[in-house]
Amino acid sequence: MTNKKIVFSGIQPSGVIHLGNYLGAIKQWIDLQDKYFSIFCIVDMHAITVQQEPEELQKNIRELAAIYLASGLDPKKAIIFVQSDVSAHTELAWVLNCNTQMGELERMTQFKDKSQRHKQNINAGLFTYPALMAADILLYQTNKVPVGEDQRQHVELTRDIAHRVNNKYGQVFEEPEALLPEVGARIMGLDDPTSKMSKSASSGNNYIAMTDEPDKIRKKIMKAVTDSGSEVKFDEEKKPAISNLLTIYSLVTEKNIKSLEKEYAGKGYGDFKKGLAEAVVEFIEPIQKKYKEYIDDQPKLEKILTNGAKEAAKLAQPTMENVRKVVGLGVAND
Ligand code: ATP
Ligand code: LTN
Secondary structure, three states: OOOOOEEEEEEOOOOOOEHHHHHHHHHHHHHHHHHOEEEEEEOHHHHOOOOOOHHHHHHHHHHHHHHHHHHOOOOOOEEEEEHHHOOHHHHHHHHHHOOOOHHHHHOOHHHHHHHHHOHHHOOHHHHHHHHHHHHHHHOOOOOEEEOOHHHHHHHHHHHHHHHHHHHHHOOOOOOOEEEOOOOOOOOEOOOOOOOEOOOOOOOHHHOOEOOOOHHHHHHHHHHOOOOOOOOOOOEOOOEHHHHHHHHHHHHHHOOOHHHHHHHOOOOOHHHHHHHHHHHHHHHHHHHHHHHHHHHOOHHHHHHHHHHHHHHHHHHHHHHHHHHHHHHOOOOOOO
16 A cells, blocks of 8 residues: 555544643654654544543544644645544454453553543443554554553554464564654653643643643643752652653753753742743644634534545555455455
8 A cells, every 4th residue: 555654543532632642642643644654543432432422522523633633734644534434443343352362451551540430331342442442553554653651551462463363364464563752651740740641630730731721721830749849850750740841841842851951950940830831832822723723614624534534444445355354254245
């Protein structure tokens, strides 16, 4: 289909998109779309592993698409589509489910985490979630999967599943690897630097949403927890909160951490946070402006996603046909 290496990634439309999602995942995608054959998905089937309101889900899908486009993903360079619009994802997921061990799924930290948080709804989909993610990736003969640190384990499982299927049936899938950003693979919560920034955090002060108003961003940053002492210095062990804020500062301004430490030498945390807040606002405002243009033009958004789904379905077909053949499924021919 192409000589270029293939990149695939996705985000769940399950709530706000925060700066952690942007810096850990989307930021890399923007650069990758120039070098790789890139496919970026809105994984709505994954989102329903936890309870979703149908209207809210529809709204979240569109908002996430608008964030992708506003961030700089370009439908001329990359395929952008919604997972459930291409039925091969769930078809392949079933076959992969039959090639994945319970023990492997039991080890997944996201499952342990989410089943703790959603005790009243520990459904089978939540458990087999990684097989669907593996299908997303393997369907397109993907080589690289740009994700944040929390998804590394799922990509490694995907690689194991691909290897197992290849051993059993011959060369069916590329064996993909995760691509993590050198800096920003794990942005921590503003109110708790010991756990990752997360949209499902109990407080909205944990994260900066990509759609937060400038004043809200300023307030959240001024409220962010800091460490003891007063020096602005990167030291993940002794100063986890300031180190996290320095990481964010560095990524949104493209200034290196050393030069930021110098800039704030002799100044306190207050000045540092004020500077950071302005830097984040300056970084997010142009994205928000474009976001508004996309979200206000639903027909355009839908057209992009519909075209993306058509292209993706075409690309998925040869892999799915081969899987059916090697596994020995079906009889009907078109
Ligand atoms: P939650 O924030 O509720 O834990 P999630 O991890 O399910 O949500 P997704 O929206 O599915 O988040 O993740 C999209 C992408 O963002 C993934 O590649 C994930 O690794 C990355 N990501 C999520 N949180 C962070 C973070 N705090 N720092 C860096 N990358 C992150
Ligand atoms: N599991 C991921 C979302 C996801 C994904 C994918 C990421 C689903 N399918 C394929 C990369 C490639 C998450 O929870 N963030």
